Structure formats: C-alpha cells, structure tokens
Amino acid sequence: MTKSNYILSLFFAFSTFCSSHSQTSDTKLSLSDKKSTKNTVKLYENLNKTTQKGILFGHQDDLAYGANWKYEAGRSDVKDVVGDFPAVYGWDLGGLESKSDKNIDGIPFDKMRQYIIEGHNRGAVITISWHPNNPLTGGNAWDTTPKSLASALPGGVSHEKFKSWLDEAAKYILTLRDKKGDLIPILYRPYHELTGTWFWWCKNNGSPEEFKILWKFTLDYFQKKGVNNLIYVYNTADFNSREDFLEYYPGTEYVDVLSFDKYQYSDPTKDNSFIESCQKQFGIIDQIAKEQNKIIAFAETGYEAIPYDKWWTDTLMKAMGDYKISYVLVWRNHGWQEKEQKMHYYAPFKGQVSEKDFVDFYNLNNILFEKDAAKINLYKK
Template identity: 60%
Template sequence: MSKGGVNTISWHINNPFTGGDAWDTTPGSLASVLPNGSKHELFKNWLDKAAVFLNSLKSDDGKSIPVLYRPYHELTGNWFWWCQNNGTPEQFKELWVFSFNYLKSKGVHNLIYVFNTADFETYEDFEKFYPGDQYVDIVSFDAYQYDDPATSTAYVDKCRKQFKIMNEFAFKHNKIMAFAETGFEQIPYENWWTDTLIKAIGNYKISYVLVWRNHGWLEHEQKMHYYAPYKGQSTEKDFKKFYELPNTFFQKEITEQNIYQ
C-alpha cells in the first residue's frame, strides 16, 4: 500500500472434512462446512483465524489495507474440494455468502471480492455459480498455456472466447474484470508476452493480469517451477517490450496515480 499498489490473496484452504489439503476432493466436503454441516464449527474457527490476520493488515498510519481476495477459486474445475464436481450451484453460493457475511461480522471490511472460474463454455456456465452482485466486486477466470504457442492458438482462442462471455456478464452486472491467473511454466517461448499473452487479452478492458508464482525447484517433480521472467531468462527482452506497451500498467504508473488519496 505504501507503494500505491494493490495486494492479492488466494487461499488454498485445507479440506475441513478430511483434514487433507485443498486438492482432496472427497465427496461431501463442501456440504460439510455449510451451516448444519459436520465441519461447520471447525470451518468457522478457521475463518476466525483468517479474520484476525486480515484485520491486522494496516498501513503505517493505521488504515486498513485493501486486499483483492479470491476465495474458492477455479470453481468450475474439479481439483479442489469446493469445485463444481463436489457440490451444487446452490451449495457453492451458500458457502460464498456465508463466508462473506461471517468475515464481515468479524469486522473484516478491507476485502475486494474476486469471483473466479476456470474453464466455461457459455454465459450460463459462468453465471451458474455466481453468488450475487452484492457479494462480488470483480469477475475473473484462470487459464494457462500448456502447448507450444508457435504451432497452436488453442490458449489464445480459449481466452478470447471466455473474455467475450465474461465481458458481456461484467457489463450486465456492472463489474470490472480480471485475468486472475495465467502463465506458461518456465516460459519456453521467447515472445510469449507480446505475441501470445497480449493476443489472449485482446482489447478487453481488464483490471489486472496475474502470472503464477516463481517457486523455484520443485523437489517432488524434479523441475523448476516459475512463471515470471528473471534477469537472463529467455523472455527477459520480450517482457520489457510488454512493459513498454501503451496498454500495460505497472507499479511505477500506479504509484504515480496515488490511488489511495
């Protein structure tokens, strides 16, 4: 906040039903945390701890720091316990609304709520799990590059299709959009930033785009795991060109805007 930027948080919350991690999709997990569910009280306890942390985020002058909060992300996937394969749209909406109201009751008022999906084919697919305008500030989706952009346009085509749908939804619901997660692991395509990512976004007006983490060496997979270039990485020059594009906006520019005044 002191630099004029905006922080974002996603929470790979463990599975309260089993004690496993976020990727434990045991049937019944989502239902277990809802009111009257077997793990509802445990889930509330976890939200209590989250509220303490979120309320502790203060600037030097004591003001609450705004945070882009993306709960239950990639909900249209099938890899997290809160995803669409583990609950009905009504159950997901109930989970979202309960969490929103519970954190609010604990004095948490500094969150910018980001509704987030993975793949979707139609407007109805995107809308199906939407909890309501009063509970959402930003709409978004996640999409990654997995094939070779030199020979395939699949990533660009999918993103443009989903942006078109989401843009229609955002306009109707008076929401802003984001590309909340994307990237190409190890970025092996030299011009990925200016030849692929910028094409995927097109002319759609998004509030931000986030590439995934630079973790480094993954021991269990025996490989490097990163999505943003570093000095000497093969896309370093192309990323600088991306930075210099007139339609990109980085920390330097946002600091000059003095958005917290």
C-alpha cells in the same frame, strides 16, 4: 419546426439522455460489502477508471523469493529484469486454518504481512487467495472427498471447525494495516477455479446452491468480524458459456470482480487455442460485467518456464486483446522442484529466454507496473 428538424431534435435529445444515463450508471459502481472502508471503495472505483489506461501487471509471491533466491530485502525477479516491481502482488492464506506460522508456499506469515505492507505503501494492489484444508477430512485443498463442501455449511458436521478457520483468516486480515493504521484494501479471491474438479469446493463436489451458501456465508461472516476491506473476486477455471460461468454465481450483490484462471500448456507457435479460449471467455465475462457494472480480471495465468521467447507480447497480449481488464497476474517463481526435477516459474529472471520480450511488454503503454500505479494513486479520489 419542420418534420426533419423535429426528428433531428428528438435524436439529439435521445443522445443526450443516453450519454447522461451512461454517466449515471458509472456512478452506480458499488461494493458488495456495504460497510467497506473508504480506502477500499476508492481502490475499487480507481481500478475501474484505470481500465481505460491499461492493465495492471501482477506476480504471485513476488517479494518473498525468485527462481534462484529467497528472502532478499527489496528484491524481485520482475524488478531485476525491468527495474520496476509489479503493480499487483498475489499472496495466499493457506496454512492459517491449521495455525501454521508459514503459508502453503512456506512463507512465514509475519514476513508475508511485511511484504503486503511494503507493496501497499509503494502504491501497489494486493490480492489474496486461500487454499484451505479440507474441512471434512483435514486433508489438503486438493482432497476432493465427497460432501466436503456441504460439511462446511451451517448445520454441516464441519461447520464449527470451518468457522474457526474463518476466525483465523479474519484475525490475520485485520493486522494488514497501513502507516496510518487503516486497513489495507485487499482483492480477495475465495474458492477459486470453482469450475474445475481439483479442489474440495469445486463444482464436482457440491451443488450450485451449496456453493452459493458457502460464498455468502463467508462474506457475511467476515463482515460480522469487522473485515470491511475486502473486494470479492469471483473466479472460475475454464467455462464454455455464459450459463456455465454463472451456474454457481452467488449473485451480483455478493461479487465485485469477475475473473477466470487459464494457463498456457501447448506450444503457442503451433497451437492458437490458448488465445482463442481466452478471447471467448473474456467476451462472456465482459458482457456480464457491463450488465452488472463490475470489473473483470485475468486472475491467474502463465506459461511454465516461458520457453517461447515472445510469449509476453505475441501470446499474452493477444489473449487479452482489447478488453478492459483490471489486472493480470502470473503465478509464482518457485524455482527448482526436486520432486519433478525441473524449474517452476512464470515470470522471467535475468538471462531467461523471454527476458527481452518481457522488457518490451513492460514498455507497452497499456501495461502498468508499480511506478505507473503509484503515479495513478489508486487509493485516492
């Protein structure tokens, strides 16, 4: 064998090894809950595979109400516009801790259960957040009284109360079952926007170690309660660097999805900062996700009242770019806000200025709605 042929053979051997190693690393995708149900494991694996096809589109509270209606069976503002439901439905557990019959958005928990089951049965994905009250003061989630986070930890003055809140959440989650009686897999996003300053669990109200203890305790506690259908989504608000994103990170063994929330506030025709910031942050979490074999998500976004008629195709798509994002979710269509005297919504409805562009967004090959999710069948191998 000549020297050049020998070098060439080494190159091909090395290439084969790299290809094999890459395929092996794909199979190492695993959930933080080692007792996860089979359907939960399937969903997680398929969410990873689906990133090669496109991004699942989601909407908060989509089935419960819209900009000008409430509790109409089978209705959705998104469906009114494009003839299809979102592929991801967002809901919130806020209110369970006080044993309310309605959640923080006023949706009866019985109805929310019904909507979750309906969406799942059609092949969509369910994601849940939780705005729990302040465990120290009893105030709402936005009460940032100092040491509130520490009070919820083992040994803290509010720890037993906090455990009782987790009990209520566990009981509710265990009622979310499909036609066969199996637990519905849930993308669970606790203690969201932690790099902000507005919730009692945010980074200004506790040390990195305290937050990590809170996160790990929650995951371990749910597992002890038999809640093995949760995919855990680590979620921040804005961050400036890799170190910033990971400062409060509980560790790769305790997280399944990396994500952030970011909203548009300035006019995108005059200010490109939303796109630039999103691209920077996706670049950071994408690299971390590749290193840790995880998936990424745009867990919350939107432009209130969507005044720019091309926001979907011209701004949001540029903000996400070419990154392999599992899903993007826009916030809820609350409708008229009496206190602020304005409309509050993040998805278009019939006649809204961005309606046509949203149809164009829907028709993009790499944006997936519920019919696409049903064809993919995210809950099967």
